[in-house]
Amino acid sequence: MRVERLSILVFIILIFSTVLEEVNSYSINGNAVIRVPDDYLTIQDAIDVAKSGDTIVVGPGVYYETLYIDKPLSLMGENRENTIIIGSGHGSVIYISSDNVLLKGFTVKGSGNNYISPFDGGDAGIVLNSCKRCILSDLVVTGNCIGIFLNTSDGNIIKDNIVYSNSRDGIHLRMSNGNIIIRNNATLNRGHGGIYLNPYSSYNLIAGNTCGRNADHGIKLQDSSNHNILRNNLLIDNENAGIFLRKSDYNILYNNTCIGNRHNPGIILYISCDNNIIAGNICISNDEGISIQHSSNGNWLVNNFCLNNRVRGILLWSSSSNILVNNIIKWNGKDPYGTAGIYISDSSQIKIYYNNISMNWRGIVVEGDSSININIHYNNIMRNIEWGLINKASREVNATLNWWGDPSGPDICNVVEETDQQDPEEIKGNIAYNPWLIEPYKPGNILRYMDIRYPIWRTVKRTLLIIETLNY
Template structure:
């Protein structure tokens, strides 16, 4: 008997786990065994999706989602070359699923397909969308973004697309497209820069474009020409000259519109051995880039327009010549005990000399060296514009240097004309004594622009030159992102208009002035100097560790915004005979000897919203004939003597400033008249407002708070300490009266926010209408004015109380939250919240108490801080945070906070035995009396 066993393997049912399938055919007495090995069998729980265009071309890079009953079950972030995505182990339920395709990105719907997933979790489908919508992908292999020596360059590229390509072409320098059939050669290229792009269309009309390639064809030095000058002589207008690394000893004149490019700015060197000019540009539209230019009298000199000087290094350029007079006589001169008269004393000094400037001189230095019979001198320079040989106050131009045996004064970019030298005998015991006088004329600079416009100088390093970057008679010139360091002057501009000096570093400028390294004994180097500059923008410069920071001489209508002037020896910013400038958003701090801002003979300037702190003398000092200036909304903190000081300066406005922590006076006014001092917050200085030898000033609406010695003093009759009724006077934190009456004479029933009796200011002056509350300092401003802890040591598990005083300085009623922290952990209050909410009206204050239960707090030292959330539109956030030092959490009975209970704690308890509670007692009394609170 013959038996035939017939079987069927269903599609999708063959599994990889089946190793051998036995099939038996009973044919007579013979048995045939057939082994079937399932090659490439799909695994169980396997799903695949293919995405195709309408013409069955695969879609590469499509996003695919598997959806079941509206829920996303799987995602593929990009189909492969054949348009496939696959998954295993998804565990999909049996039933109908939807595969959604998105192309060319995850947001653009392409097409979808519904498919069945069987009980094993297997399924597959093909999604067909519209015709291809992707453009061809093009990559240019040659030329690359580099410089070539040949005028014939291969053009090679690749094109990738899912559909046939119907057309290819290229565009050179934005010219009409040239048709291509494949790679080719770009021949007859001109010297200079070129832009190249390749395009392609597929049969569906999709156009692709390569990225643009910028390449250059250049003359090479020394490959093509042995010298830079010979390459320029043989170049055409618009050519590029590429100079390879090496040292070149030549004086280059650029008299054609070319781009002169070095291979590397530190190794492509022009060296002048101290002579003439390194690179002299007299053609327009020239680029100078990537050179070191050193040891010339002048590094790079530009006398043309629309040029770019970029990423060069100019160093050790410049020369000097000196003339000396010896054994000059000097007498003991009168030295006023009042510093405000020093310049008057200098004018009357016993020595007068002269010198002339007849040609461009970047720097003049005048030095007086006292002999042994002279202990100390003073020196200053005056520009004798009318040549009457008589020094006048308004002619003072040089920095006054005094109280030393050897003194000096420098001028940066002075105009041509006659100058007067005044030397004063400060301490001359032999009377007369003797000194030598030396005048040093420094010539040269690193990079200079002269009688030119629309030039740009960027990202250069200028070091060890008389002037690093120098503008003279320029218009619309941009000086940006340069590093000017260790020069006598970092950046100087003279007689120039509408220039931009921005984002430069001007630091450590003192080189070549014959002085010792920092800290320097004499004033000499300047970070940025402007002489007769108009309508220019000086912004975001970092000016640090120079003798003087930024100096304006006879310069008007400029904007100085966002500069940082730190750690300069003299002043951070000087305005000398300069008017109508705007000084805004600058940080001027840490001036070592003088002021943050010093002004002389300067009028109608606006000094607004600057941060000025830790300067040795005054934050802002108006010295000598500074009239009609406005000083508003500045923060002047921790200056060593005064916040704002006025001497011989009339009709100025000092308003809405915050002046605090100054070691002497918040505001000091000496021999000045007609000034208005209003709406300032003056706090925590030694004294608030001090007035001497002045009259006709109006001082009102100031908040004078917590000044240590005395709030204010007026030693002169004739100033007004209020603005009449009902406007009122000032708020004095140390003055308290009653407010039961109102009216000009305070005799009408009803309070009016003015104390009923005047507040005396000095001997013969008074504030007739002292305010009961501080004046708001801004529209929206709250602050933390006090923070105290009830203990400094607390037993673990016990309570500590934190008292927080808050004040609304603004004009509106404000709700806000306050949170207390130990280290970085917010303190949870008994109500379960970690903050408390309060609402304050304008000018109101309150004290909030936080209770800190230390249960579970690890023993140790903790810093207590509080933060108040900013109110809407609040900009002054400095006082929204406060700290109260350490609190020690320790074991019960540890009185001295050393984390042990021992005999030392008993001694402290015994010392307090019999005392009565007094919250002002010392630390140990607090510790022993308040442990069970």
């Protein structure tokens, strides 16, 4: 695992020193400037006569065309609001098969509706097919099947675009690596949502995007989409999850904000998502805050805020070796059934350290006979409505060295329920709780403890510090 973490560090350095340098070193000021409609009436005619490195400038107007770009050039509209390319309703509107293409300043609409499969894509407003070092910038892409489709295309930049109301995916990466997807607005798309990586799309940077009101997820990574960085994205009011991962490992989800995603968690790792870092995210008013499910193992949840989610703040379901450190988990759970700040079901080797777990319907719930080796230490657990900690499983939960809201320790309770929200916290079940903390934990002790007990923590810290310095 440590080698994998270090490979992420190498990627972070290389993605900016290689992709940005190579893209920016390509001159968009070619040997000639061709103007449409002054020099040629159609954009495709201008493309056909252009030489490598030429620039085509397109004046305002509506152009009913399907474009094929097979040479390195710059194609720029004067203004994206009134320089509009409308396809024929069959196939893709703009198909790019060359490296080093700049496309900027258009509205693109009117692709066909052929969608092959989630693994193979389909018609799109803009397609990059086996391309490198291309830039798609300052575009409006709407009314297509897929908005922007990268197929086996590496090292491209997709930035500052509005991609909305497409019948399938907003931005779809298929088998595409090392791309930079930044500052896009991907909203009101159907299919798989705003930004979709499936399959085998790795080492991409997805940062500063807004994905809202999509019919599925805000951002979705699926089927061996590994080593990606998702940073500073806003995921709001999507029908399903804000961020969804399936069978994808070693990704970093950092400083994203997930608000009001209706029927799924703000962030979910679903089926065999291993060794991901989920750090510094804000998950508010979702169905759940963060959910780790179905054999998703070895993940780190660090410094997240899970607040006011309808059912649970954090769910660990049939997963092992996950570590929760320094999360704020408050006001989660709107009704008694299955709600808690942290809910652990049939999960093992769980470590919960230095979290603030307060004012939830229940603080922590453990259930399922497969829930073994649950370690809960140095947490502030207080003012939860029903229980601070209830263990419904048969195996003992190790919950020593926690602050229960009172120097006298927890209240051992055998009644069916407690709803007084008074400290000390009530606990129930097979729980080792003595000794306890006689005052709240001090945040300054966190790093020292983690450095000593978990050397891999130092690699996690270095990774997060480098991500914090990235500019885009």
